[in-house]
Amino acid sequence: MKMGKIIVIVVIAIIVLLGAVFFIMCPPSKGELKQFTDENGNVLENSIAERCYLDIDGARIGLTILGKDKSNPVLLLCGGGPGIPQFLLEYMYPSALTDKFIVCNFDYRGTGISYEKVDPETINLDLFISDCVEVTNYLRERFGQDKLYLMGHSFGSYIALNLADRYPEYFIAYLAVSQVTDQRESECLAFDYMKEQYRLQGNTRMYKKMDQLNIRESEEDFNNYKNSMLRDASMHDLGVGTTRDMDSVITGIVLPSMKCKQYTIAQRINIWRGKIQTNKYSTGASKFQAFKKIKCLDIPIYFFAGEYDYTCCESLQRKYYEFIDAPEKEYYFYEGVAHSPIYEDYEKTSEILDEILEKHEQNIE
16 A cells, blocks of 8 residues: 555544544534423423523623523523633532522623624623623513512622612512622632642642742732632632532533533534633622622622632621621521532522522512
8 A cells, every 4th residue: 555545544544533532522412402301301381491692782692591480580690700601500510590590691792602702801890781781671571570589600799799789670689609709809818728728738839839929919920820720720629619529620611511412512612712702801800899899789688608619718708798788688608618509509509599589479570
């Protein structure tokens, strides 16, 4: 066999092998949402699982709406990240939310199923709030509910808290999950905790890496650390990141997202294209000072905080709970979990939501 033919065969074999690996890691699908079914596999009669899109000021905003009973109250969920669709957490860690609510997860401009090329410099809190109001009014009209529940998780809590402050008339209560309060201080507290953990473990390699940085006093060191792999790697290594049991963002989020057949292959790729271009979205949340900006709310606020949450430090969440004035407030502390308490403990979340809903049952119209 001539060398040229051998080379062609080898190239074809490599292409076939790479294609096979790609489709194993990223299986093709139509991106259809899994419907809610009973024990016999029949779709629940009054359930909803759909994606839809709203055109808002030139942007195509994607919504993922999920619920086991369309007669339940509506929950607008401002997800974390920014850039990682909240639906991914629901997909990986099914929560009690869809048992109790019609849950609307919406992907911010330039992210997830709302992906398009955007200039991150044009995205700010006012634009997020404006988009939220449009989505809120769509949900109010579609489901015939004058007021909704509002939830924010991590980065989304920065948006949701400000939304609740500006438009309390649209919401029954605000459910604050891993609330952003003073992120600069949170990063410093987390850094100190992780450095001490590595010292106690005798992990000299990681301890020395952190000991070289003075993030409290050096802006350069803080920015280098905040934007480095060291931060996320340490948080997940020590179980104080996304979830208590997630060892790595790659194995815990990236790879599962690429296998999620409830997105098309293009949508899965766009999740990470969006994540890359929207990293700068977090600037506003990083500089946000909840203690200075929002001292009171006109609606009840309920905090959901994980014991080992060092992404948004639990101690600061508790401090803000004690600080803020509201018609009603409660602090729900989750032992043994990290940054995603409502997804990490299904049973506790279900009980808490029942308690909250019972308090406000009369407010559902």
